[in-house]
Amino acid sequence: MASEGNSGPVAGAWHPPGSSRAVAAALVAEHGQAVVTSDADGALLASGSLDRLVISSRVGSIPRRITFADGSLFETADNDAVDRWLEVRHGRRVSFIHKLERLHPRLVLFVGLAILLAAGIYRYALPALVEVAVAVTPPIAPEVMSRGVLASLDQTVLAPSRIEEELQQRITEQFRSLAALTQRGADGYSLHFREGGVMGPNAFALPDGTIIVTDALTDLAPGDDMVLGVLAHEIGHVVHEHTLRRLYRAAGVSALIMLIGGDIGSGLEDVLTHGSALITLSYSREQEREADRYSIELMARAGRDPAAIADFFEILHDKLGDTDNSDFLSTHPATPERIEEARRYAAEIAAKRAASPEVNAH
Ligand SMILES: [Zn+2]
Structure with a gap:
């Protein structure tokens, strides 16, 4: 079942460690393991525990990069599939914090500032607004x-x-x-x-x-x-x-x-x-x-x-x-x-x- 982190092959390109050479490949995630095989001959290119993969953040529709322990890299445009693996990695439901974690640091900072601003409105702006309202009444x-x-x-x-x-x-x-x-x-x-x-x-x-x-x-x-x-x-x-x-x-x-x-x-x-x-x-x-x-x-x-x-x-x-x-x-x-x-x-x-x-x- 997809919800358990098993998913059919996800198409993408595999790059050997330290190389920009691209090999057409597919990644299969099963029982917490990720396996990359070559499209041409089915050869095993890379494998590793889902837990230990480094997965790049989702930014719009930019392809995700999944880095294996050996330094090789699998790139795919199937962002949704990658998100499903991440969900499994972090538990059934992606918590708010995990969603935040996946955001760009600048976005996290922005969200933090917005929360501070909202608190600030009640702490400082409301009294100020009250004073202005009294003055213009x-x-x-x-x-x-x-x-x-x-x-x-x-x-x-x-x-x-x-x-x-x-x-x-x-x-x-x-x-x-x-x-x-x-x-x-x-x-x-x-x-x-x-x-x-x-x-x-x-x-x-x-x-x-x-x-x-x-x-x-x-x-x-x-x-x-x-x-x-x-x-x-x-x-x-x-x-x-x-x-x-x-x-x-x-x-x-x-x-x-x-x-x-x-x-x-x-x-x-x-x-x-x-x-x-x-x-x-x-x-x-x-x-x-x-x-x-x-x-x-x-x-x-x-x-x-x-x-x-x-x-x-x-x-x-x-x-x-x-x-x-x-x-x-x-x-x-x-x-x-x-x-x-x-x-x-x-x-x-x-x-x-x-x-x-x-x-x-x-
Ligand atoms: Zn009184």
């Missing part, structure tokens, strides 16, 4: 995206809030006075109360400054300052454009290229399709740290407790532990280091403010 886009995401969330996971009107109004007023201290001002943000269902105690920001807080979070926080500390943290995500970056990262390379390339329509559509899933995506640790610091600074400037966000994380951690993975902790992991870092920074800011109350001018 028309001001209207975050608004369109956010409206789309909130609408789809309202149709799926979110339900109208059951927090009493009075409390909603009080928190909203305090939220607006916090937001008034930011560059966008109070009108740059809008706060929405929602029953979050499976989302548990949660708060999240959309790129246009829309901030959604779930009833479970409002219930959990024992004082207004803690809710505000969380909201200030979300404002931090908006200010640093983390939300837009997160959206773009999730959209992926192809959507970003479309977006940057000016095909805003389909790029946006792609982003929106991913919209509802986005809220379950995590921010990077660095983004969380940035938002924590923003909350601490903003709360201090508003004359509120700068450590409120750290207090809130502690309560959340105590009440929920690490078991629930649909809550605020899953998208904003509150490690002990993070809580400690927030406390340390809050103390630093508080001390600065005590030393020079004008610090809040910037």
Whole structure:
């Protein structure tokens, strides 16, 4: 059977060792042995174990050269037959590596570089593309995206809030006075109360400054300052454009290229399709740290407790532990280091403010 490396005679030319003289010959491979006989008189010209033959690489339709141990050489244009012997030599199936081995070294290098490039795109180009996309995003886009995401969330996971009107109004007023201290001002943000269902105690920001807080979070926080500390943290995500970056990262390379390339329509559509899933995506640790610091600074400037966000994380951690993975902790992991870092920074800011109350001018 051909699949076992036995094959009928393969026609070619045999060259004696060190000679360019060509003898019309045939090679038969049987039971791992290769035998070359002369076409003219059937004389044995060369033989050897298939394992020990040196077989040239396949390059297009160039004839293959099979070198025997005695230095004689058999040349044939029947590349497929030679490949079948090689398969037998390397086992039933030619593995990817063996295919690579048979390639020209330059091709191997090229394949290696291509793999590196693909890895590089994810490591370096994706973040770069995200930055470019943020820079070229028309001001209207975050608004369109956010409206789309909130609408789809309202149709799926979110339900109208059951927090009493009075409390909603009080928190909203305090939220607006916090937001008034930011560059966008109070009108740059809008706060929405929602029953979050499976989302548990949660708060999240959309790129246009829309901030959604779930009833479970409002219930959990024992004082207004803690809710505000969380909201200030979300404002931090908006200010640093983390939300837009997160959206773009999730959209992926192809959507970003479309977006940057000016095909805003389909790029946006792609982003929106991913919209509802986005809220379950995590921010990077660095983004969380940035938002924590923003909350601490903003709360201090508003004359509120700068450590409120750290207090809130502690309560959340105590009440929920690490078991629930649909809550605020899953998208904003509150490690002990993070809580400690927030406390340390809050103390630093508080001390600065005590030393020079004008610090809040910037
Ligand atoms: Zn966060």
